[in-house]
Amino acid sequence: MSKSIIIGISDLNIALSPDVLITYALGSCVGIALYDQAVKVAGLAHIMLPLSSEARDKSNIMKFADTATLELINQMEKMGASRRRITAKIAGGAQMFALQPGNEAFNIGKRNVIATKQILNDLNIRIIAEDTGMNYGRTVEFSADTGMLKVKSIAHGIKEI
Amino acid sequence: MRNNFESLSELQIDVLREIGNIGAGNAATTLSTMLAKKVDMTVPHVRIVDIQEIANILGGPENQVVGILFMLSEDIDGMMMFILEQKFAHLIINNLMGRNLESFLQFEEIDLSALKEIGNIMAGAYVNAISGLTNLSIYLSVPSIAIDMAGAILSVPAIEFGKVGDKVLFIEEEFIGDDENVSSYLILIPEMNSLHKILKILGVEI
Numbered sequence: 001m002s003k004s005i006i007i008g009i010s011d012l013n014i015a016l017s018p019d020v021l022i023t024y025a026l027g028s029c030v031g032i033a034l035y036d037q038a039v040k041v042a043g044l045a046h047i048m049l050p051l052s053s054e055a056r057d058k059s060n061i062m063k064f065a066d067t068a069t070l071e072l073i074n075q076m077e078k079m080g081a082s083r084r085r086i087t088a089k090i091a092g093g094a095q096m097f098a099l100q101p102g103n104e105a106f107n108i109g110k111r112n113v114i115a116t117k118q119i120l121n122d123l124n125i126r127i128i129a130e131d132t133g134m135n136y137g138r139t140v141e142f143s144a145d146t147g148m149l150k151v152k153s154i155a156h157g158i159k160e161i
Numbered sequence: 162m163r164n165n166f167e168s169l170s171e172l173q174i175d176v177l178r179e180i181g182n183i184g185a186g187n188a189a190t191t192l193s194t195m196l197a198k199k200v201d202m203t204v205p206h207v208r209i210v211d212i213q214e215i216a217n218i219l220g221g222p223e224n225q226v227v228g229i230l231f232m233l234s235e236d237i238d239g240m241m242m243f244i245l246e247q248k249f250a251h252l253i254i255n256n257l258m259g260r261n262l263e264s265f266l267q268f269e270e271i272d273l274s275a276l277k278e279i280g281n282i283m284a285g286a287y288v289n290a291i292s293g294l295t296n297l298s299i300y301l302s303v304p305s306i307a308i309d310m311a312g313a314i315l316s317v318p319a320i321e322f323g324k325v326g327d328k329v330l331f332i333e334e335e336f337i338g339d340d341e342n343v344s345s346y347l348i349l350i351p352e353m354n355s356l357h358k359i360l361k362i363l364g365v366e367i
Contacts (some may be wrong), residue, residue: 009213009312009319024222025312026319040239048320085250097230108320139223139311154225154309 009061010063012045014075016143024139026110028134030116031140032067032127033089034072035147036081042144043072043081049108050115063092065115069123088125089149089161090116091140093132109133129161174209174366180294180359181207181332184287184347189336191282196256206333212319212348215311215331219244221345222312229280230305230317233288236297237358239351241287242318243280244311247341249336253279268308277304287332287347295362315348322350 002018009029011056015021023031026046034043045068049055052161061067073083093113113132126131130150131138141150151159169177174190185205193200216222227245245253254260254272257279279306288299307314322329330349335342351359 009316025216025310025316027309027313027316029316048316061321096228096307096309096314108317135307137310137316139310 002143004141007044007046009046010048010060012043012062012068012072012075013089014041014043014072014079015142016041016079018143018145020144021142022140026140027094027096028092028112028137030070030090030092030109030112031142032065032072032116032120033091033140033142033149034069034076034086035142035144036076036090037087037147038082038085039080039081040144040147041078041081042142042147043078044140044142045072046071046117047112052112065112066119067117068147069119073123073125083123083125086125087128087141087147088120089136089147090120090127091131091149091161094137095133095135096137096159103120131159131161167197169209170365173360174207176363176365177209177330178207180290181205181237181287181330181347182304183294184290185332185334187286187289188271188283188334188362191286192279192336195279195282196253197199198256201337203335203337208331208333209328210331212315212322212329215329215346215348216315218331218333219246219311219315223310224330225278226311228309228314228317229277229284230307230335231280231350232304233299233355235300237299237351237355239316239349239355241301241350242282242314242316242348243283244346244348245276245349246344247279249345250276250308251360252341252343255317266309273306273308280304283345283347287349291359295359297358297362307311316349 007023023042023046032045052058053139103115139152189202227250229243231241233239332347
């Protein structure tokens with residue numbers, strides 16, 4: 001029997017096969033799913049903001065793409081994963097509301113995706129699949145057994161990436 | 162001094178609650194006029210909550226809701242979001258547009274425009290309450306609408322406010338209709354400087 005582990009907002013966790021990591025309703029937030037196929041160790045982060053350096057309150061490292069990714073990798077390595085084998089899948093980063101002139105806030109999804117890709121690139125972690133952008137919310141389920149990321153949305157049903 | 166809603170005293174929260182009450186009263190009156198039927202409401206429930214808890218109040222992160230978002234500017238900077246549960250959105254559209262919808266999938270562009278307009282009027286009711294009490298001039302942007310998972314819609318104000326804290330002013334209003342009750346929710350996220358400005362004018366400065 002596999003167990004489901006729920007990840008909240010600005011939260012992360014890891015799982016071993018056959019467990020499943022789930023995070024609900026990613027809007028402009030990004031879900032970063034990391035996987036080491038060789039040892040079947042999975043990690044999932046639900047980040048809200050791009051870079052910790054841009055925020056006044058940095059107390060929760062799980063809130064930011066950069067610090068959350070590093071923390072996720074650390075936790076996965078403790079469970080036997082190896083940084084050079086880890087691959088990434090990312091989802092979310094939608095623009096939920098139509099852009100209004102001069103309101104950067106509406107574009108945060110895109111900035112989250114860019115920051116996530118940048119940090120993964122800096123760490124030499126390959127992004128093997130993504131379902132990002134557009135204008136709708138996504139729930140993701142990440143299997144530590146297969147590394148499959150199931151992306152569910154109201155408008156577009158279920159996608160497996 | 163901590164720069165967020167957690168640092169507010171009971172007295173200050175009471176003042177904000179009163180703004181919420183006046184705003185809700187304005188909103189109910191306006192809604193009655195628009196729908197051409199009597200709309201009563203319960204005493205609004207005004208509280209300071211963790212933004213992450215709001216999704217659960219709205220029926221869970223994956224529950225489908227309507228979110229209408231506004232930016233505030235001029236004397237007060239911030240963001241305001243008006244949230245309607247599905248049932249309420251249908252009730253408004255069916256009454257206002259003479260339709261008989263049961264699913265969000267049936268919404269047409271004109272229905273979304275009508276919802277935006279309702280959002281505009283409701284948000285305006287609260288903004289007028291604040292302006293009326295403080296004499297501050299507040300500009301409400303044009304509305305943007307999204308119909309999607311509650312959690313996904315809330316991510317926008319959560320992110321905007323997440324840079325400074327996690328608590329928001331949350332006003333829950335229940336309207337009593339002829340045969341069913343429906344709820345609307347309003348999230349007010351002023352920039353901290355703006356919140357201080359409001360409280361100072363109202364004589365309850367931190």
